[in-house]
Amino acid sequence: MRISTSQMFNQSINSVLDKQTSTSKILDQLSSGKRVNTAGDDPVAAVGIDNLNQQNALVDQFMKNIDYAKNRLGLSESKLGTAETLVASTREQVIRAINGGLSSSERQMIADELRGTLEELLAVANTKDESGNYIFGGNETGKQPFAFDNAGNIVYSGDSGARDSIIASGVVVETNIAGDKAFMNAPSGLGDYSANYLASQVGDFSVDSAKITNPATYVEDTYTFTMVGANLEVRDSSSALVTTEVGFDPANPVSFNGMEVKLDGLPEAGDSFSIAPQSEVSILDTINQAIALIEDPNKVNTPQGVSELAQILNNIDSGVNQISIARSETGNSLKSLESYSTQHVEEKVVNSSTLSMLEDLDYASAITEFEKQQLALNAVSSVFSKVGSVSLFDYI
Structure with a gap:
């Protein structure tokens, strides 16, 4: 069989180019540290790598949502703890005020203390987060949820909305406690x-x-x-x-x-x-009623005043319990967030390990293959150089 000069030349060129491509591919792998850089490197592995990368991206988003929820719920839990302490202290102040041995000025001092406690509690209920949003306003985060009206009663301007955060596939957690749930709608004593x-x-x-x-x-x-x-x-x-x-x-x-x-x-x-x-009472209004009772000399230590006091104390106990329940809910949510966070970390470790098996390069094998391809490329190049320089006239 005869081979034309052009055919021989093309075959030699193709051999050189093939070896150069193989060498370049290994160089890319050595540079990136990845065995699979394109789907063409390993189609089956590429599908698995793509799926794992999507799973990791989803886990990363879940972790961001968990961090957001932790920040919001952590702040709410802290403020509810403060509110719980403040409300619990009002019970002692009210009982101390209904003491027949106290003078009117001494009772007024206790009423002033209660008023200060109420203002502190109101400040807690109107807490803002780092973005300037009211954390106890439900979905109405842009306006102050609690304020006094013209009649001196405390009104709630927020709503009962809950802001949800997706922390896992099919798992949603509420990232806030609405103000009415924490401070307004306690069961009547x-x-x-x-x-x-x-x-x-x-x-x-x-x-x-x-x-x-x-x-x-x-x-x-x-x-x-x-x-x-x-x-x-x-x-x-x-x-x-x-x-x-x-x-x-x-x-x-x-x-x-x-x-x-x-x-x-x-x-x-x-x-x-x-x-x-009246099936529900507001702890804020209850403290207001206690102040009014203490400041009214016509009621203090009278049968009417004692009866009203009993109702006020029952409602204070209910208010403390309501805040405790709200705080407990945030604590349970935070515990759940920690659990899912741990699961996501473990899932990402498993995914990353599997990704490493599919796409990471075995440097020892790759370097050995690179040396082989270099040797083959040099050999093909040398043969092509020698064959390309052969002329019939050298043998005449």
């Missing part, structure tokens, strides 16, 4: 109602609880209780008689219209009080 006592009260008694026991027969209304001799009459808002407890014994609850009311102590004949629906 009496149950489902609040009590209103009169200045004419003589007996040493208070409402211990007022709860709905049978929703099917429950009739919502404002009810008035009056002690008529030894009997306790209950009337609705239209003054219609609902029930009469003959020979009333405070050891037994009063049941009517699907609800149950229990008294602590026995009213005197002629004593009257009313209850109105």
